[in-house]
Amino acid sequence: KQEVTQIPAALSVPEGENLVLNCSFTDSAIYNLQWFRQDPGKGLTSLLLIQSSQREQTSGRLNASLDKSSGRSTLYIAASQPGDSATYLCAVTNQAGTALIFGKGTTLSVSS
């Protein structure tokens, strides 16, 4: 059974710092991996989608990498801002390819 783990569970940094969020998964047979952002009381916003054949994706200050063989992904946030404060969720496809399996998330707080 696919399991997704995110470390750390919570992270507090001052504005301007670069930071890395980690995600690991137990079964490397995935179709893709997605990183999401969730603000309190709101739904999920997709940040980056990495297909299984890809190694990384970039969007603005965000860069996500995927190492399928080792079951790991990282989300790199450059020059963090208070507006980046949110919970970041990592998700991979299930074996049937019909749903996403999520980690519990990393709650990020960026102070000004």
Place this chain on the structure above:
Amino acid sequence: GAGVSQSPRYKVAKRGQDVALRCDPISGHVSLFWYQQALGQGPEFLTYFQNEAQLDKSGLPSDRFFAERPEGSVSTLKIQRTQQEDSAVYLCASSQEGGLSYEQYFGPGTRLTVT
């Protein structure tokens, strides 16, 4: 519409009541997913539709949970005889095509509280 919408946004039900949660996916999106998110946890998969066909319902926690998408657009998640453990946020997502190669777009969720 611009995105996935869900209604109601908040629902309080007494234990034993039936509830119905509605999801309006992005127009033209083939795939629709329901997830359940307990407090402090990541979303957990409930069920998946491709058009009107329910292709995977392996995540539904009990036979009290039922979902439908009769015309391949709007979907309803029904929970019968609600229990306190059903309290959670129910998220709906849609994607452009079948399968998971395409990005999933999530609605704001319905927060269900069972008292």
